[in-house]
Amino acid sequence: MKLSGGVEWGLHCCLSLSQARAPVPAARLAELHGVSPTYLAKHLQALARAGLVRSTQGKDGGYALTRDAAEISLLDVVRAIDGEAPAFRCTEIRQRGPLAAPPSACVRPCAIARAMLAAEDAWRTALADVSIADLAQDVQGDTAGAAMPRLRAWLGGATA
Amino acid sequence: MKLSGGVEWGLHCCLSLSQARAPVPAARLAELHGVSPTYLAKHLQALARAGLVRSTQGKDGGYALTRDAAEISLLDVVRAIDGEAPAFRCTEIRQRGPLAAPPSACVRPCAIARAMLAAEDAWRTALADVSIADLAQDVQGDTAGAAMPRLRAWLGGATA
DNA sequence: CTGAACTCGGATGATTGTTGTCCGAGTTCT
């Protein structure tokens, strides 16, 4: 199983934006995280399409969260960037081969698909229970309260 | 997020093997499920490497489960075919850029990685709680007890 | 009102992983 690499970037960006009071350009976010500016822009577009961030054009423009960080879950970000398709896709093997089941008996997903999708639901539930605000609080604890003030100061306008 | 397509085949094969009393060749399993014989063989090799099935060569050879179906979880099959690498791979973004955290402060995973890996653990736990034997029982219920006898009869030697 | 600079947005190519296939080594039964 593999998750799109852009998910990590998107989560870090949302976490950073939760500490910003003004729109932040994509290039600034890329500099902050040390990643490719052009490619990060692509993922930010995905966040904008999902309605998680709002883009402002022109001078002093950039990206900003559309709602409070406590109202954005990790699942929202993951679905925006990685897509909403389930990891397990049932190809209805039971309807193929010499012992094929008739379509009339396949109104509900097969037992294998049910178990796999149930596991994915557990995964989604775990992600939905954590918000961007929760992440910010955890980072505060990890860094003895030093990380977020430094981040806010840098976003405020510091060049280095 | 995307799961290897071979996982579905592997699960169906394990379910079928749980009903077999003699080794089943890969070609027979491929015919049963209506999939590519050569590619299915590749995934069966992965199951053999993981120790879930044992291969017997020569005439009347094939694959057989190494232990009771109740002792094989869906997680075992998924890890054998899809690999054990976590879906979310932290690239330590926090150590890059102008606000890079010193390595001394990174002895434990960052808050984002902790949350993502916790969600994956929930997924794995859900998969570990279901065994191949559970699947067989569910299919029995879905088909009013008709599927498994037919499967055993076909595996017994029927040509169609 | 005009101009210019800065921003995002979608369209375009390279690279890695997965999918699918083939042939050779080994083993078992005749």
Place this chain on the structure above:
DNA sequence: AGAACTCGGACAACAATCATCCGAGTTCAG
């Protein structure tokens, strides 16, 4: 001893991801 059947690993084709560029739109300053 022979022959047929089995698995096992090595070899291409496809797709999706990763990465990049240039154009459209907007905002602020003059």
